[in-house]
Amino acid sequence: MRIAQVSPLYERVPPVAYGGVERVVAWLVDGLVARGHDVTLFASGDSRTRARLVSGSDCAVRLIEDTADPQAFHFAMLEDVVRRADEFDIVHFHTDYASFPFARRLNCASLTTLHWRLDVPGLSTLYRQFADMPVVSISAAQRAPLPWLNWRATVHHGLPVDLLRFHEEPGDYVAFLGRIAPTKRPDRAIEIARRAGWPIRIAAKIDNGDRAYFEQEIAELFELPHVEYCGEVGDSDKNDFLGRARALLFPIDWPEPFGLVMIEALACGTPVIAFDHGAAHEIVEHGVTGFLVHSVDEAVDALAKIDTISRAACRAAFERRFTVERMVDRYVRIYEAMLRDACDAQPLEAG
Missing domain, CATH: 3.40.50.2000 (Glycogen Phosphorylase B;)
Incomplete structure (x- = not known):
């Protein structure tokens, strides 16, 4: 054709x-x-x-x-x-x-x-x-x-299938990957990590249109001791950034039509904790490749049992579906x- x-x-x-x-x-x-x-x-x-x-x-x-x-x-x-x-x-x-x-x-x-x-x-x-x-x-x-x-x-x-490699052993942090925007709720991710006692690494783009939101709502949160801002990352850096994370936090506050970062995490074997909006339930199999939650409290509870999720099952789901x-x-x-x-x-x- x-x-x-x-x-x-x-x-x-x-x-x-x-x-x-x-x-x-x-x-x-x-x-x-x-x-x-x-x-x-x-x-x-x-x-x-x-x-x-x-x-x-x-x-x-x-x-x-x-x-x-x-x-x-x-x-x-x-x-x-x-x-x-x-x-x-x-x-x-x-x-x-x-x-x-x-x-x-x-x-x-x-x-x-x-x-x-x-x-x-x-x-x-x-x-x-x-x-x-x-x-x-x-x-x-x-x-x-x-x-x-x-x-x-x-x-x-x-x-x-070979873009991101499987990581069998995770590191000691949780990850947030995306944009610094009100709908993406990086503030929620930071709060979830704090309450769960985990360091969080944030790799995110800051659009000009979101600059005011960043300066007014997020910049001071980046100064917290458990937060590390890594800037934007490309495909070559995602392998380690996502693959070494204990979990990807996806605490969105809008009906996300898909959420590409979720399948990128699964490709690395990293489970996803996602707020159940938009397409999240079509991507994350609750209790199999991560957890679907409806509040910060539920997300903190999910992070406490994240090691019950098989990282091999996450990679297998990616290879089967995405x-x-x-x-x-x-x-x-x-x-x-x-x-x-x-x-x-x-x-x-x-x-």
């Missing part, structure tokens, strides 16, 4: 450090290329890929967002996709609803994976206008606010079904 993958431009593909969507796009693209598909990637010009790269910006727009309009680059890139549509059998967008007006102008099949939350006020009005657009969810929980969309499938994220091979399989089947549908819908030529 001739497949176009259209990535957001905020981070390069794959990101240097923090970044979810662009990292998943990188794994999907390379997996499709490995299977012999002809793949074109629309992404930032500093991306690294096995596919044919079409640059939508010179660099990740996060690097220039204070001096340029990020959406201008995205709209120009999406128009370029339309212009080149004859080169593809199917276009797979990862740019959420921004792609919809452009997708309607394509003369080939298209699909959009929705990567963000769908419970934001106003989204229902917008999606009603584009209810015909074929979309994929990244968890069943993500669909809940808009169950009437044209859902084609749910595809959980997957990462390369590999890139499984993700690519699912998407290829979706592409093939959509192309069959498009072929069946073609009118017969007059004889």
Whole structure:
């Protein structure tokens, strides 16, 4: 198949450090290329890929967002996709609803994976206008606010099986990995670790938009004796950071559509203690690969019995459910079904 993958431009593909969507796009693209598909990637010009790269910006727009309009680059890139549509059998967008007006102008099949939350006020009005657009969810929980969309499938994220290695013996700390943001609740993670008597290591990105929150609510917590801030970490550093942790704390306060860091932890054999919001219950098997909790008290209790969780079982769950091979399989089947549908819908030529 001739497949176009259209990535957001905020981070390069794959990101240097923090970044979810662009990292998943990188794994999907390379997996499709490995299977012999002809793949074109629309992404930032500093991306690294096995596919044919079409640059939508010179660099990740996060690097220039204070001096340029990020959406201008995205709209120009999406128009370029339309212009080149004859080169593809199917276009797979990862740019959420921004792609919809452009997708309607394509003369080939298209699909959009929705990567963000769908419970934001106003989204229902917008999606009603584009209810015909074929979309994929990244968890069943993500669909809940808009169950009437044209859902084609749910595809959980997957990462390369050899990207992160299994760590049989943990270290003496708990980990928090992600962004310093109110919805991620690093303050909860710090409190859970304090009450449980564990050191905590925090590897997290601080966006410009979250800078005030960090300075007002979190900075002073980083001065506590049990807290170590490690900055942002990339894939090369995650092996040890996650693999040596006793547990990953995932104390979110919002309906997270997936939570890539949870499967990264499982790949290392590290169990997860997650607040039961969004897709957490689709990823963490309670009592098998970690614990689902509803309060700080429950999280502290869970951490006290974390050694009852088999680290080998965590790695096995990852290999069974969350590999890139499984993700690519699912998407290829979706592409093939959509192309069959498009072929069946073609009118017969007059004889």
